[in-house]
Amino acid sequence: MSGGLVQALQLLAALSLLILLHEFGHYFFARLFKTRVEKFYLFFDFLFPFPGLLNFSLFKKKKGDTEYGLGWFPLGGYVKIAGMVDESMDKEAMKLPPQDWEYRSKKPWQRLFIMLGGIIMNVLVAIGIYALIFGVWGEEYLPVQNAKYGIMVDSVGESIGLRNGDMVLAVDGKQVTRFNKIVPEMIFNEAKSITVNRNGQPVTVPIPEGTVRKIIKAQRNTFIQPRVPVVIADVSDKSEAGKMGLKAGDSIISVNGQSVFFYDEFEKIKRASANQPIALGVIRNGEQLQLAGKVPETKILGFAPSGPAAFFAYDKIKYNAIEAVGKGFTYTFDQIGNYWRQLKLIFTSKEVKASESVGGIVSFGKMFSPVFDWQDFLMLTAFVSIILAVMNLLPVPGLDGGYVIFLLFEMISGRKVNDKVMEYATTVGLVLLLALMVYANGLDIFRLFKN
Numbered sequence: 291m292s293g294g295l296v297q298a299l300q301l302l303a304a305l306s307l308l309i310l311l312h313e314f315g316h317y318f319f320a321r322l323f324k325t326r327v328e329k330f331y332l333f334f335d336f337l338f339p340f341p342g343l344l345n346f347s348l349f350k351k352k353k354g355d356t357e358y359g360l361g362w363f364p365l366g367g368y369v370k371i372a373g374m375v376d377e378s379m380d381k382e383a384m385k386l387p388p389q390d391w392e393y394r395s396k397k398p399w400q401r402l403f404i405m406l407g408g409i410i411m412n413v414l415v416a417i418g419i420y421a422l423i424f425g426v427w428g429e430e431y432l433p434v435q436n437a438k439y440g441i442m443v444d445s446v447g448e449s450i451g452l453r454n455g456d457m458v459l460a461v462d463g464k465q466v467t468r469f470n471k472i473v474p475e476m477i478f479n480e481a482k483s484i485t486v487n488r489n490g491q492p493v494t495v496p497i498p499e500g501t502v503r504k505i506i507k508a509q510r511n512t513f514i515q516p517r518v519p520v521v522i523a524d525v526s527d528k529s530e531a532g533k534m535g536l537k538a539g540d541s542i543i544s545v546n547g548q549s550v551f552f553y554d555e556f557e558k559i560k561r562a563s564a565n566q567p568i569a570l571g572v573i574r575n576g577e578q579l580q581l582a583g584k585v586p587e588t589k590i591l592g593f594a595p596s597g598p599a600a601f602f603a604y605d606k607i608k609y610n611a612i613e614a615v616g617k618g619f620t621y622t623f624d625q626i627g628n629y630w631r632q633l634k635l636i637f638t639s640k641e642v643k644a645s646e647s648v649g650g651i652v653s654f655g656k657m658f659s660p661v662f663d664w665q666d667f668l669m670l671t672a673f674v675s676i677i678l679a680v681m682n683l684l685p686v687p688g689l690d691g692g693y694v695i696f697l698l699f700e701m702i703s704g705r706k707v708n709d710k711v712m713e714y715a716t717t718v719g720l721v722l723l724l725a726l727m728v729y730a731n732g733l734d735i736f737r738l739f740k741n
Contacts, residue, residue, distance in 0.1 A: 300658040304671040308678055309367040315411025316369045323400040326355050326391045329370035333361035339720035375712040398701045405693045412679035419672035421618030427665050429607040432469040434458055436602045439517040442554045446504045447513055451495040454554045456486035472514055477502050478631040516598040520556045529592020534583035536593055544571030553595055564589050625676050687719030
């Protein structure tokens with residue numbers, strides 16, 4: 291099974307589960323307050339956001355007052371709550387007198403819980419998944435001081451004055467203890483400086499304006515990495531590395547007669563040798579060998595280097611069941627804060643451009659690993675649940691947050707928003723959501739053709 295298909299299946303599974311649970315949150319509170327739910331659908335049974343177009347479902351079954359079904363348009367889902375202006379835009383029902391079992395007959399605080407039900411469920415799901423992860427696998431991270439060879443930086447890092455081998459001490463004067471927190475601290479806080487230990491001396495490197503944008507445009511996971519020796523983890527048999535005779539466990543100690551120890555040193559020489567012969571000195575089982583080959587035009591030899599875990603001690607924290615739930619709770623709200631800061635940067639930062647940061651369904655799919663791993667899948671599913679919660683809380687008509695704004699106005703002023711105003715606002719909101727969907731997925735298509 292190809293990596294792309296594995297990513298697509300993980301995305302489909304995660305979104306389907308999270309959409310069902312989100313809509314169940316609305317359904318649960320509606321039933322709790324004795325409100326009739328006319329439809330409960332995974333995916334839309336119409337061409338969203340046009341409720342009158344292409345109305346059909348792949349599966350449906352009526353049970354009690356509710357029709358449960360699977361729609362054909364796979365970008366969301368919905369529950370149709372009686373007496374509510376929503377994406378179904380059932381205007382005829384709204385012309386009839388309110389009934390006791392309708393949404394519009396319920397008290398404002400009850401309607402508020404019905405509208406917040408999906409968001410509450412997404413947050414609870416994230417807490418539950420993170421608690422499971424911490425309970426089963428614990429928490430593992432690389433302390434900055436354990437990366438004894440310092441950092442390895444890409445061209446963006448070099449351009450601002452960082453050097454391979456620097457030891458990171460602080461970002462904007464704030465000490466960073468976990469290696470994986472260095473780059474997020476720089477991006478989320480739009481840091482102005484990073485302090486490193488260089489050859490035994492503290493050096494403060496200013497971060498020029500525009501660096502955050504460069505990090506995001508490039509691959510942010512390559513900006514700063516732990517510096518590691520060149521040890522082969524895996525080799526593709528049909529690659530140039532395989533033809534040369536490289537094997538897993540080999541340590542590369544020279545390239546074209548130049549001594550190397552670190553992976554960045556190897557990469558620098560290799561990048562300058564495209565379409566040229568290459569001679570590697572390697573250590574295999576204590577014996578020194580010489581291997582010869584040619585660097586392809588792609589500059590990819592076809593081997594995977596050993597990662598930091600092969601060289602450095604990671605700290606691991608174990609949690610019992612109660613501790614895992616507590617950690618799941620705090621971690622979820624930390625992630626909500628991080629995602630909110632990411633979202634805010636799009637609107638407030640001079641460096642972060644929507645055209646470079648916004649993505650559609652393809653971008654979502656690429657978040658998942660091309661090789662299935664339960665821990666990675668669950669971590670990303672929990673994070674996508676957080677994304678759904680935050681996005682649905684935005685005060686946009688058509689999203690849960692838009693309805694919440696109207697309800698808060700009613701609760702504060704004592705005056706209910708006119709149904710016509712709700713209809714017009716919902717229509718405008720749905721059109722805006724459609725435009726955003728087209729824009730985000732259009733960017734994905736543009737990037738695919740560009741690459």
